[in-house]
Amino acid sequence: MNNLYDLLITQEVSPKLIGKFSKDSSGVTIKVIDDKGLCLEVESSDCFPIADTMRWSWPIKNMPKDVYGLFRYVMTSDQGEVFEGKF
DSSP: OOOHHHHHOOTTSOOEEEEEOSSOOSOEEEEEEETTSOBOOOSOOBOEEOTTSSEEEEEGGGSOTTOOSOEEEEEEETTSOEEEEEO
16 A cells, blocks of 8 residues: 555645544535635535545645635544644
């Protein structure tokens, strides 16, 4: 199996946001929040598992094209776990 770096960084793959969970999940969704506290309307909120690492990814290409600034993201698993990050 490839190492985590190889799974995350390739020429064929767009940049992604990553979340890590401690429980095995079958689904994870994301909310992206701007610096005013407003939830952005994204193309898709579905996240994708990264092999069997308990990490999930979301492609940044799903962001609206006309927004700029600092953002917060909240990934929520179907097990009720939450992962938060900033970008």
